[in-house]
Each structure stands twice: as structure tokens, then as C-alpha cells.
């Protein structure tokens with residue numbers, strides 16, 4: 485323990501903790517500096533019962549947003565910790581592409597709060613997978629890092645490779661809304677090697693960013709086909725559109 489403390493101090497001295505969003509040096513590895521903390525938008529109630537889209541006023545606890553009433557989702561519920569905006573975007577891109585994996589613990593803490601309604605019922609935590617080729621170039625799957633910490637915190641079964649991405653889809657970021665739905669259609673499968681009985685199980689999918697819901701929806705569809713009782717999703721951030 486003493487050695488671990490000395491090591492931490494040494495690491496902080498050599499590599500002082502920086503804000504995950506703007507890169508400023510901060511006093512403690514709390515993830516973000518006070519300025520950036522003030523700019524982050526945390527999401528909560530009232531929101532769409534299904535996708536968690538925030539409402540300005542409460543419309544009743546069963547209210548759905550326009551997108552969910554227009555296109556019923558294959559997942560039961562999705563909740564997000566943050567709004568995906570200029571401030572959270574820098575932080576999440578750094579987390580995905582620049583090895584800022586030290587942010588995992590703080591992100592998991594935020595997600596744990598956003599997903600509080602899931603912790604009683606969830607049986608298995610499953611990350612949205614990367615295609616093996618992308619995993620090779622990035623070296624880690626950010627969603628799997630988050631799922632692992634959340635599963636440990638809440639004493640849940642964690643199956644990192646329950647889902648496989650069989651199509652190396654183009655990055656969703658470059659696509660239109662309808663393009664995103666087409667892009668992920670048929671992209672996932674349940675890993676044939678994982679002989680887990682999903683009958684009636686409550687699955688909690690973990691992902692970093694929810695844009696149109698197409699990815700989470702595609703994963704949920706596959707899990708339901710394999711017998712999952714419910715599929716919910718917990719993401720770090722979600723895109724909010726006007727209206």
C-alpha cells in the first residue's frame with residue numbers, strides 16, 4: 485500500500501494529471517478541470533421513457549420522444565450520463581483515440597449514477613464491440629473498459645465478447661441518420677463460442693456515444709433473438725438534437 489502511494493505520487497510528479505477535456509494540468513486526477521466541469525451537461529429526469537432524451541418539462545413518466553414513438557426501439561431503455569457537445573466531445577475523442585484510459589473510473593462513476601434504475605435488474609453487462617481490425621489499431625475497446633469497471637462496482641457478470649462485430653462498418657460519425665441505420669444492420673452477432681444461456685436474462689449494453697440509437701438497436705435486436713428477457717443500454721454521452 486505504501487509502495488502504491490509512493491508510485492502514485494511519482495507518476496503524478498512525472499506525468500501531472502491533465503484535464504480530460506482541455507488538457508490543462510489539474511491538481512488531482514479527477515478527470516476534468518473546474519472550468520470544463522462547469523461546461524459539461526449531465527442528463528437526468530424528466531426524459532423519454534425509452535431513449536432518455538431529456539424533456540424540459542415532465543410529460544409523465546411513460547412519455548416517449550418523437551423519435552421513439554416514430555420508430556419503436558428494439559431496446560427497452562437507454563440512459564446517458566452526459567450530453568455529447570463541444571466539451572464532452574473532446575474528452576471522449578481523447579478517451580477513444582489518445583490512450584486517456586485513466587478517465588475510465590470517473591466516466592464509470594458518472595454512468596453509474598445515470599444508470600441507477602438498472603442496477604437492481606441487470607444480470608449481464610455487455611460492451612458494444614469494435615471490429616477486430618479496429619480493435620487492433622486502437623488497442624482497446626473504450627466501451628469494454630467502462631463495462632468492466634461498472635460490472636465490478638455493481639457485482640454483475642461481465643462478458644466482454646458476448647457480441648461480435650462481423651462487419652467493419654464505416655465510422656458512424658460520417659453518416660446521415662438513415663445511413664447509420666443501414667450501416668449497422670447485420671453488423672453484429674452473438675459470439676458462437678460463448679455458450680451463455682440468455683433466456684430471460686436482463687442484458688445491459690454499454691457504449692460510449694449514442695447518436696441515433698442505431699448501434700444499440702442493432703445489438704439489442706440480436707440479443708432479443710437469442711432469448712434475452714430485456715435489453716437496456718447505458719452510454720457515456722448522447723447527441724441531443726434540436727426539437
Ligand SMILES: [Zn+2]
Nearest residue numbers: 503506517520
Ligand atoms: Zn479543462
Ligand SMILES: [Zn+2]
Nearest residue numbers: 532535549552
Ligand atoms: Zn426517445
